Amino acid sequence: MLDCRGLTRVYSEGPQDLTVLDSLEMTVHAGERVAVVGSSGSGKTTLLNLLGGVDRPTAGEVVIGGQSLAGLNEAALGRFRNRYIGFVYQFHHLLAEFTAAENVALPLIIRGEKRGPAVERARALLERVGMAPRGEHKPGELSGGERQRVAIARALVTDPSLVLMDEPTGNLDQTTAGSILAMMDELAATTDCAFVVVTHDLSLAAHQDRTLKLDKGRLSAV
Numbered sequence: 001m002l003d004c005r006g007l008t009r010v011y012s013e014g015p016q017d018l019t020v021l022d023s024l025e026m027t028v029h030a031g032e033r034v035a036v037v038g039s040s041g042s043g044k045t046t047l048l049n050l051l052g053g054v055d056r057p058t059a060g061e062v063v064i065g066g067q068s069l070a071g072l073n074e075a076a077l078g079r080f081r082n083r084y085i086g087f088v089y090q091f092h093h094l095l096a097e098f099t100a101a102e103n104v105a106l107p108l109i110i111r112g113e114k115r116g117p118a119v120e121r122a123r124a125l126l127e128r129v130g131m132a133p134r135g136e137h138k139p140g141e142l143s144g145g146e147r148q149r150v151a152i153a154r155a156l157v158t159d160p161s162l163v164l165m166d167e168p169t170g171n172l173d174q175t176t177a178g179s180i181l182a183m184m185d186e187l188a189a190t191t192d193c194a195f196v197v198v199t200h201d202l203s204l205a206a207h208q209d210r211t212l213k214l215d216k217g218r219l220s221a222v
């Protein structure tokens, strides 16, 4: 499902080059859930950005479902992301002026689907994450955990093959984090989607099929 070969990212902006990822190798199979842990500054967000095609590697490549991201120009990469990849960021990135249901529907609308059916599908996803009663509220009227569940619904609305999560339980209390874990279990049981979850939360990491540690630019099994 996901293959990284010789993935290298060097930041050259500062006075000295900084090699954050160094010929990193990674394979994730369909339906698999992988946690990525590592100390602050080890390159977890950098890795996630490369996996999602938000950033380009200095060397090496990311292959998703047989497609090398290096072979796609920006427009094609945007379409590929919309079709195959879902993102959940720590701070949600929901649009304040839209309702929860509209936020979830957006990836479908961007893809060219009609608003009516897109919002219908969004409502079905909100139901699945236990947010149906809050669908008409704007993000500012929701709690942190509720916003996070909306963000997860938005990541899943397109039936992606791969979901990338950056600290999905960061800033959440234990009960809310627990409900997100339970939801991920249900999703893992009912879809073939692969998850890569970057986290400092050891209970979230322990909940995945395996954990990889990022250190000195490479991944190793924990």
Ligand SMILES: Nc1ncnc2c1ncn2[C@@H]1O[C@H](COP(=O)(O)OP(=O)(O)OP(=O)(O)O)[C@@H](O)[C@H]1O
Pocket (backbone or CB within 6 Å): 011, 012, 013, 014, 018, 020, 038, 039, 040, 041, 042, 043, 044, 045, 046, 047
């Ligand atoms: N655009 C950039 N230009 C230069 N250096 C960068 C850039 N982005 C990140 N870095 C550096 O690369 C290193 C890895 O950053 P990254 O954000 O990937 O780490 P992280 O493991 O996600 O950290 P944290 O757990 O603290 O969020 C850090 O030393 C950071 O300062």
